Amino acid sequence: xxxxxxxxxxxxxxxxxxxxxxxxxxxxxxxxxxxxxxxxxxxxxxxxxxxxxxxxxxxxxxxxxxxxxxxxxxxxxxxxxxxxxxxxxxxxxxxxxxxxxxxxxxxxxxxxxxxxxxxxxxxxxxxxxxxxxxxxxxxxxxxxxxxxxxxxxxxxxxxxxxxxxxxxxxxxxxxxxxxxxxxxxxxxxxxxxxxxxxxxxxxxxxxxxxxxxxxxxxxxxxxxxxxxxxxxxxxxxxxxxxxxxxxxxxxxxxxxxxxxxxxxxxxxxxxxxxxxxxxxxxxxxxxxxxxxxxxxxxxxxxxxxxxxxxxxxxxxxxxxxxxxxxxxxxxxxxxxxxxxxxxxxxxxxxxxxxxxxxxxxxxxxxxxxxxxxxxxxxxxxxxxxx
Numbered sequence: 001x002x003x004x005x006x007x008x009x010x011x012x013x014x015x016x017x018x019x020x021x022x023x024x025x026x027x028x029x030x031x032x033x034x035x036x037x038x039x040x041x042x043x044x045x046x047x048x049x050x051x052x053x054x055x056x057x058x059x060x061x062x063x064x065x066x067x068x069x070x071x072x073x074x075x076x077x078x079x080x081x082x083x084x085x086x087x088x089x090x091x092x093x094x095x096x097x098x099x100x101x102x103x104x105x106x107x108x109x110x111x112x113x114x115x116x117x118x119x120x121x122x123x124x125x126x127x128x129x130x131x132x133x134x135x136x137x138x139x140x141x142x143x144x145x146x147x148x149x150x151x152x153x154x155x156x157x158x159x160x161x162x163x164x165x166x167x168x169x170x171x172x173x174x175x176x177x178x179x180x181x182x183x184x185x186x187x188x189x190x191x192x193x194x195x196x197x198x199x200x201x202x203x204x205x206x207x208x209x210x211x212x213x214x215x216x217x218x219x220x221x222x223x224x225x226x227x228x229x230x231x232x233x234x235x236x237x238x239x240x241x242x243x244x245x246x247x248x249x250x251x252x253x254x255x256x257x258x259x260x261x262x263x264x265x266x267x268x269x270x271x272x273x274x275x276x277x278x279x280x281x282x283x284x285x286x287x288x289x290x291x292x293x294x295x296x297x298x299x300x301x302x303x304x305x306x307x308x309x310x311x312x313x314x315x316x317x318x319x320x321x322x323x324x325x326x327x328x329x330x331x332x333x334x335x336x337x338x339x340x341x342x343x344x345x346x347x348x349x350x351x352x353x354x355x356x357x358x359x360x361x362x363x364x365x366x367x368x369x370x371x372x373x374x375x376x377x378x379x380x381x382x383x384x385x386x
Contacts, residue, residue, distance in 0.1 A: 032152055033184035034070050035191060036282060039203045040148045041069035043286020044293070047205035047212060052290075052297035059137040059307040065144050065289065072145035074314040081129070085110035085142075086149045087163065088156050088231060093239040096156065096232060103127065107155060111146050111227045114139045118296050118305065123224065136305035140296075144289055150230055151285035153238035154179045169246075171266040181266065182242070186278050189271065205287050208280070212287040219291050230288065241277060245270055 032040070044065040048056065056064055076083045084105040090096055098108045104126045116123030117139045128134070134142075149155050157163035157179070164178035176185055191198045205212050219226050246264045266274075296302065 032148055032282070033187055035198075036184075036187045037069035037073075037145070037148055038066050039282045040286040040289065041066035041144065042203035043205055043208075043283055044144065044289040046203070047287050047290030047294075049294050049298060052294050052302075055297040055302050055305070056140070056293070059140055059305060061307055065293075068141045068144060069148065070145065071141045071314075075311055077315055078311070078313070079130070081105070085126075086146065086155060089159050089163065090156060090235070091159060093158050093243060094235060096235045098228060098231070107146060107149060108227055108231050111143065111150065112224050114142045114146070115224055115227075115292065115296070118143070119299075120301070132310055134310050135308050137307045138309050138311060140293070140305075141309075143292060147289045147292060148285050150227070151234060151281045151288075152182065153234050153242050153281075154182045156231065156235045156238050164242075167246075168263045169266050170263060171271065175263070178242070178246075178264075182274075182278070186271070186275055190275055190279070202279075203283065203286065205283075205290065208283040208287050211284055212291070215284075215288055216291050219295060223295075226288075237277075237281075242274075245273065 041064070045053070048065075053064075060068060072082070072086070076086070086107060088096070088098070088101075088107040098106075101109050104110070104113065104124050109124050110126065113124040113126045117134075118136060154164045161167050161178075164182070165180075167178040168175055169178050169181050170176075171181060171185055172189070174185075215226070218229075222229075297305075
């Protein structure tokens with residue numbers, strides 16, 4: 001894609017072939033489940049500066065990083081080839097080669113592509129099929145999603161075990177792949193075990209303030225080179241903590257690509273260890289997302305970025321974000337999960353409420369043996385209460 005958002009062309013046959021190949025070679029699920037992505041989004045919003053918060057609201061037509069946290073994965077369902085943008089496959093654990101990325105369709109290259117688009121620099125070019133012209137808001141949403149994915153260790157898995165899909169683990173009597181264990185099982189177990197904790201506001205940048213301040217200073221000095229360093233951090237975490245913990249449990253000393261024949265048991269001790277690490281990575285991902293967005297949206301030129309979306313008819317998405325003016329005032333402050341209705345539906349709803357209120361009022365009056373209408377008439381006729 002060029003800096004002005006122009007899109008390359010590709011034959012329908014080529015696109016169909018790539019979609020079929022992706023169905024075979026890439027996971028059917030994506031980094032962090034919806035709850036995990038929303039936790040990252042909430043941490044992001046807690047760390048955004050005032051100006052960038054306003055810009056996010058403007059670009060998303062009243063939505064924020066929480067609302068669009070898993071948006072790119074919905075795009076994957078409509079355009080399967082975009083799944084490539086979420087992964088960085090390696091031949092061997094610990095041997096990361098960011099230049100091995102056909103068509104620049106991989107995680108680190110995609111991050112630099114969308115960042116460059118938003119700061120008006122063509123850092124990495126990605127040819128987009130189908131004639132779609134993504135908006136600036138779409139680029140922001142991709143960044144929010146992909147920075148979250150950057151901190152999911154299984155997205156840096158080796159090809160030999162297909163990113164962990166070929167490694168089986170048993171957790172609380174359930175057999176799942178290692179990929180799914182990190183994608184959703186740990187997250188959902190935390191929500192089930194400690195719902196009060198999960199919904200209790202732990203997703204705040206203050207929980208990772210030291211790392212946030214340090215990463216912020218490094219970003220100011222090194223800019224997008226931090227994407228490579230954060231990616232290498234995830235690779236190291238995958239090899240040492242994820243694969244390493246499984247090998248330590250069995251006493252084996254084998255390379256990850258030879259582990260697919262085993263079935264590893266994740267006991268409560270290992271689960272607690274992985275849970276702490278996962279929660280930390282969600283917080284750090286949200287903080288780093290805020291660092292990147294702050295650097296983009298606090299610039300004077302940010303006011304020129306265009307809102308709306310070029311990707312319509314996504315599963316679970318309405319079209320009120322496409323075109324039209326951004327939400328302002330009260331509409332922009334509506335809490336998450338509140339549905340606002342207008343027009344005939346709103347009139348019918350309000351009329352129904354009025355009828356119910358009148359009926360309840362009359363029942364209350366009858367129960368108290370009061371006749372306010374008759375009393376008022378008699379007072380008007382006789383000048384006093386009879």
